[in-house]
Amino acid sequence: MKIENEEKSIIYHKIRTLQKIAFDKGIENVLNTQFNCDITHKSGHILYNKTLISVSVAFISLLVASSVIEYLLSARCLLPINHLVWEATRPLADCGYCENVTKPLILWNVTRYSFKKYAYSSKPIIVKNAIKHWSASKVFSINFFKTLYEQTPQSYESLENGCQFLNFKSDLFTLKEVFEMPKARVSNQFGQEPWYVGWGNCHPTILSKVREYYSIPEFLPEDAEFPATENIFIGYEMGAVMHLDYIPRLMWQGQVKGNKTWLIKPVPECENSCSEIKFYVEPGDVVLLDTRLWYHSTTIPKGQLSLTVQSEYG
Numbered sequence: 001m002k003i004e005n006e007e008k009s010i011i012y013h014k015i016r017t018l019q020k021i022a023f024d025k026g027i028e029n030v031l032n033t034q035f036n037c038d039i040t041h042k043s044g045h046i047l048y049n050k051t052l053i054s055v056s057v058a059f060i061s062l063l064v065a066s067s068v069i070e071y072l073l074s075a076r077c078l079l080p081i082n083h084l085v086w087e088a089t090r091p092l093a094d095c096g097y098c099e100n101v102t103k104p105l106i107l108w109n110v111t112r113y114s115f116k117k118y119a120y121s122s123k124p125i126i127v128k129n130a131i132k133h134w135s136a137s138k139v140f141s142i143n144f145f146k147t148l149y150e151q152t153p154q155s156y157e158s159l160e161n162g163c164q165f166l167n168f169k170s171d172l173f174t175l176k177e178v179f180e181m182p183k184a185r186v187s188n189q190f191g192q193e194p195w196y197v198g199w200g201n202c203h204p205t206i207l208s209k210v211r212e213y214y215s216i217p218e219f220l221p222e223d224a225e226f227p228a229t230e231n232i233f234i235g236y237e238m239g240a241v242m243h244l245d246y247i248p249r250l251m252w253q254g255q256v257k258g259n260k261t262w263l264i265k266p267v268p269e270c271e272n273s274c275s276e277i278k279f280y281v282e283p284g285d286v287v288l289l290d291t292r293l294w295y296h297s298t299t300i301p302k303g304q305l306s307l308t309v310q311s312e313y314g
Helices: 001-023 027-035 050-063 068-074 081-089 112-118 142-151 157-162 177-179 204-210
Strands: 105-107 125-127 194-198 231-236 251-258 260-266 277-281 288-291 294-299 305-313
Touching: 105 112, 142 157, 142 177, 142 204, 157 177, 157 204, 157 251, 260 288
Parallel strands: 105 125
Antiparallel strands: 125 288, 194 231, 231 305, 251 288, 251 305, 260 277, 260 294
């Protein structure tokens, strides 16, 4: 009972801190700063103010001891309330994971044996040229995925039944909308709005087909657990917004096409003892990162298309 009360005390302290920051800076600035998330709808119909954040925080407080919170934690579409819930209920981190870490560990010519000592580290790692042999670099494109989804029965339904679609800052809210873009926007021609999206390939037929062109990186531990699907991230310029991942395992991401810059930051309780880190990856590289502990965002050089395959291991 004492431990439970201490955990609740920590949660409520976090909520009060978030509330104070929100009142001082305004909810829009809080989310833009911490999550790099634009919460103002283009039509101007969605307005956030002190009353809303106060109600939201009060609502979260009522749910802290309730099983309903489990639903909120899994419902990623509940912005901005879900980010407040996730951050308020996240266990405090041991800052040892990021102390004295100022750059990623870069590895070359890695084997499963040589990678063993790094396998479950929370420190950022880049394995160079690890997936140069993937034929995905020659095959994967928006047109490839469009054809595959259009020719596979119930493919879009798989995204509505538990397989996630992420639009980040793009004005594209379904994978079908992505595939319906005009050719000029698909190729990011001059004057077109850049876009960047991600989704999970959960449909068994689609998953089987795309796996013909890539494989789980060979250096990962043989006894590791892997999820039943992988994610695709593709687009131009904007990349992923700053966020934490609420996943059960470590993340790996293979850079199939284009270059990408990562910016990672420690969780708030470790900001005084750890530093933010920026690093650059190239086609053929694999990034390994504990995205449950490192806030992370990505950007793509202007004019370049970035395409990655991402999943978890643990």
